[in-house]
Amino acid sequence: MTTRLTTRLTTSLSKRTGVRRGVRTVGGVLAAGALTLTIGACGAKNSNDQVEGGGGSSVTDQFADCTPGDGSADVSQMETDGNKSLTLAAFNGWDESFAASHLLKYVLEKEGYSVDIQELDAGPGYTGLSQGDIDVAVDTWLPVTHESYLKQFGDKIEAQGCWYDNAKLTLAVNDDSPAKSISDLKDMGDDYGKRLVGIEPSAGLTEQTKKAIPIYGLDDWNFQISSTPAMLAELKKATNAGDDIAVTLWRPHWAYDAFPVRDLEDPEGAMGDAENIFNFSRTGFDDDNPYVAQLLHNLVINDDNLASLENIMFSDDHYGGKNKDKAVAEWAEAHPDFITDWKAGTLGGK
Structure with missing residues (x-):
C-alpha cells in the first residue's frame, strides 16, 4: 500500500463518521491527532480513541468476555498459505498495536511471507480493513472503546480471536510503597506528598481519574495533570531515588517492565472495568490465509511479555520507538519459548 491509500482512507473516514479529536502517546512521545475516548457506562478507558457513540449493544455484547487463545491449535502440521503477501494496520498512538503487529510480522517473515505494516489512525485502519485493503488489525478494544467501529464495519470484518484481556486504567505506585489500594491513599497522603501525577488533560484516563478522586476522598490531593513523558520522567526519577510516588497509568504499558511499579486495587471500581483486545481481519481471510488465521487465534500475550516487549x-x-523490527527480533531471540508455544497453540495456558 502507498501514501495514496492512507490519504484515501483518511478522506473516507472524515466523510463517513464524526470524531472527537484528542491525544495519545507512542513510547512516551506525544502524538497529536489520535481520536479521543468517549467514556461510556460500561467503564472508561485510557487515552485511546473511539468514534462518537457508545453504550451496550448487541453488536459488541458477544465481545464483552473472551478467553485469550481460545480455538488454539498446533500449526506444525499445517501448510503455510499460498498467499504470502499481507498488509497489517498498526494504530497510531497505541504501543501494543505496534508490538503485536511487528511480532506477527517477525514470525511470518521467518515463514517466507512479505508483511507490510501500515501506520494509521484507528478509523482509517477499520475503513481499510472493511474495504479489503488491509488484511489484519490486531488491536480492537472491546466491548467499549472500539464499539462504534464494530457498529459501522462489523458486517464487513471478521474476528480472529482475542489475545489480551486486561486492558484497563489504573492508579499505580512504586512497588515498595505502603499503599495497596486506592482507598489507602486517603490516610497515607504524607507518604506520597498528597500528589498524584497524571498525563495529558484531554486523555480519557485523566477524566476518569477526576471522577475517582472524590469517590476515594482524595479531594485535598494535588492531581498534577501534565503529559505522558512528564509522568514517566517523574516515575523514573522517584523509583531511582527510592521515593514514593503515585501516578495514573494504564495496561498494557511498558512502564510495568521498565520500573518497579504496581497497580493499586480499586475496590470501588472507580477506574472502570478491564477490556479485551481482539484481532480482526477482512472478510474471506480464513479461506485465503488459514495458516495465519490459526496463528492469530493462537496468539496470547500476557502482561509480563507485553510489558517487556x-x-x-x-x-x-x-530503541525509543525506532527500529521496531530490530527491537522485536531482539525480544524474540531472548524469548524463543514464546514463539515455539505460539505455533504449538499452548500460549493460552501460560
Whole structure:
C-alpha cells in the first residue's frame, strides 16, 4: 500500500463518521491527532480513541468476555498459505498495536511471507480493513472503546480471536510503597506528598481519574495533570531515588517492565472495568490465509511479555520507538519459548 491509500482512507473516514479529536502517546512521545475516548457506562478507558457513540449493544455484547487463545491449535502440521503477501494496520498512538503487529510480522517473515505494516489512525485502519485493503488489525478494544467501529464495519470484518484481556486504567505506585489500594491513599497522603501525577488533560484516563478522586476522598490531593513523558520522567526519577510516588497509568504499558511499579486495587471500581483486545481481519481471510488465521487465534500475550516487549521497543533506554523490527527480533531471540508455544497453540495456558 502507498501514501495514496492512507490519504484515501483518511478522506473516507472524515466523510463517513464524526470524531472527537484528542491525544495519545507512542513510547512516551506525544502524538497529536489520535481520536479521543468517549467514556461510556460500561467503564472508561485510557487515552485511546473511539468514534462518537457508545453504550451496550448487541453488536459488541458477544465481545464483552473472551478467553485469550481460545480455538488454539498446533500449526506444525499445517501448510503455510499460498498467499504470502499481507498488509497489517498498526494504530497510531497505541504501543501494543505496534508490538503485536511487528511480532506477527517477525514470525511470518521467518515463514517466507512479505508483511507490510501500515501506520494509521484507528478509523482509517477499520475503513481499510472493511474495504479489503488491509488484511489484519490486531488491536480492537472491546466491548467499549472500539464499539462504534464494530457498529459501522462489523458486517464487513471478521474476528480472529482475542489475545489480551486486561486492558484497563489504573492508579499505580512504586512497588515498595505502603499503599495497596486506592482507598489507602486517603490516610497515607504524607507518604506520597498528597500528589498524584497524571498525563495529558484531554486523555480519557485523566477524566476518569477526576471522577475517582472524590469517590476515594482524595479531594485535598494535588492531581498534577501534565503529559505522558512528564509522568514517566517523574516515575523514573522517584523509583531511582527510592521515593514514593503515585501516578495514573494504564495496561498494557511498558512502564510495568521498565520500573518497579504496581497497580493499586480499586475496590470501588472507580477506574472502570478491564477490556479485551481482539484481532480482526477482512472478510474471506480464513479461506485465503488459514495458516495465519490459526496463528492469530493462537496468539496470547500476557502482561509480563507485553510489558517487556514494549519496553524494548519504546522506552528511551532501548530503541525509543525506532527500529521496531530490530527491537522485536531482539525480544524474540531472548524469548524463543514464546514463539515455539505460539505455533504449538499452548500460549493460552501460560
